Amino acid sequence: MDFSEKTAWFSKKAALPLVLTWAGLLMALLPLFLKSYFISVLSATGFGLFTLGSIWYIYLKFRNTDSANLQHYVWFNQFSARRSAAWLLGIILTAFYIVLFWFPEYLTGLIRIFDPLSFLLRGRQADEWFLYGGLYTLAILIMGVRALLKYQSSPYHKWRTVSIMFFQLVLAFILPNVLALFKEPEFYFSYFWPLKYDYLFPVSFENLQKHPGGLTTFMLFWTVSLSFLATPILTYFFGKRWYCSWVCGCGGLAETAGDPFRQLSNKSRKAWQLEVAIIYPVLGFITLTTALLWLNSYYKGGILGSLSGGFAHTYGFFIGMIFSGVVGVGFYPLLGSRVWCRFGCPLAAYLGWLQKHFSRFRITTNGGQCISCGNCSTYCEMGIDVKWYAQQGKPIIRAACVGCGMCATVCPRGVLKLENKKPEGRYEPTSFIHAESLRIL
Structure with missing residues (x-):
């Protein structure tokens, strides 16, 4: 069977799953425009059809992947070659992050769809962050299936993808919500300082100490030991890949949902220089902020007053929200899948420095x-x-x-x-x- 015959065969077989995918997506988004119990049920059904159609389509497309042509025709695809569809997708993703961060009231209808799952996992209504976590996890799981099929000839990629899917589903989504169900702090064991920068802030330690018990003590120990003890040891033996490619949720999304856009990364020397000029100052900024917060806490605000808190809010707004979210994911179809990891992630800078000098x-x-x-x-x-x-x-x-x-x-x-x-x-x-x-x- 030549290429044209394969294309015709695939187009015929893929018609139904594509219809299910697009119909499911449209049904899932109905609560953004209409609000009623019937619409909510229809939307929940839409999410199911979208997932089924997506996985079915992915299976048909990648089940017989030729390992010699993994990226075949990637520069001719509307979504993966910065064409009009890619720009549209980038605008949609960016708009979603802007609405999520600053105008979540417009997502209320969609949030309510996740109430049953939220009550099951954490015993209360869903909010915008539960919606985001659910969609984020769903994207990694669906596109993780794609990665497993596409790179089925590589045991390394298969195990790496399974690891990413596990850590996102269990440690970054299910476990934090189950902890909240049992009135424990909503703690993410797969994230730590300086990526989860506020985990080493004094106020985080104070909040954990409000829940006395062995679990919160373990959380404190986990945060400190993983940041300063386990990270250097693991990076020495395995490089930064042990986290950035096997555990991290940001990297997990890049390696699964971002895989079609990986070739878009800028390879120029100027981009390399810009990378170094940005990422290490970001690491320095959050390190300084953390130190100032602890110093101010020790002197009970007698030295810096609210200044150190201003540092934290500034970092959270510009780096934690705009850079890692709006730009880091919204610009996937235009700048590639690792913009945040390459230019802004302080943990990537920390791990990279260790990898460069000691690994x-x-x-x-x-x-x-x-x-x-x-x-x-x-x-x-x-x-x-x-x-x-x-x-x-x-x-x-x-x-x-x-x-x-x-x-x-x-x-x-x-x-x-x-x-x-x-x-x-x-x-x-x-x-x-x-x-x-x-x-x-």
Whole structure:
């Protein structure tokens, strides 16, 4: 069966699941415009049809994926090639985040659809954040099925995707809500400082101490130990991939729902310099803010007054909301799937610094077999020019690399390999060009 025959066969088989998907989506969104019990039931049914149709369509499209053409025709697709559909999707995603953050009253009808699930998990009505968590988790699960089928030839990607789906569903959605059901703090065990920046704020410690017991003591221990003890150890052995590609919800959305847009990341040197110029100051800002809050708490506000709190609110607004949400996800179809991870995430900066200087993780290359096809660089979501390293047979040791392994997966010659090796001699440049590249890391 040639390509045209395959296309005709797929178009015929995919017609029904596409109808279910779009019809389900339209039904699910009805509460935004109409409000009644009947509309709510219709909307809930719509979510079910949307999920069924999406997974059915994904199964038909990717069940027989050719591992040699994983990204076939990606630059001809309306959604994945910055065409009109991509701009429309970007506008819709951005508008959703703006409404969610600042005008949640317009989502009331949609929020009420999640009341049954909210009562089941946490014993009270849903709010805008439960709606967001539910939709976020649903996106990762549906697109996680897509990733499992698309990259079925790679055990690494299959296990990584299963890990992402598990941590998002269990630790980032179900468990925090179940804790709330039992009157415990709504705690997210898969997030920690500085990504979940307020977990090390004095007020967070005070709120946890209002719930005496072994569980809250464990939460305090978990927050501190994971931030300053477990993170350096795990990063030493596995690089930042242990978190950014296997655990993190932000990375999980990028690796699943954001996979069609990974090739859109800017690979230019200016983008690399901009990345370094932004991400480390963000880390410095939240570190300073945390320190100031603790200092002010120790002196009971006698030194800084409300100034340190102003730092926290400023960071939360510009970085926690606008950058990570509106830009970080809303701009997927235009700038790629890792804009937040690459340019703004303070935890990525922290992990990247550890990976650059101390980790055993690197991607090794075999320059003698490289045919300069450029697949590795094209599909690197972090904007790394992998081909430059591969052509010279140099190991890739970059602070930005999240160890997703996509470069190795799309390489037709097996030139690239993810490895953990001893860190000796990691930064000995062998040429002026290489030295300049390392200098701006």
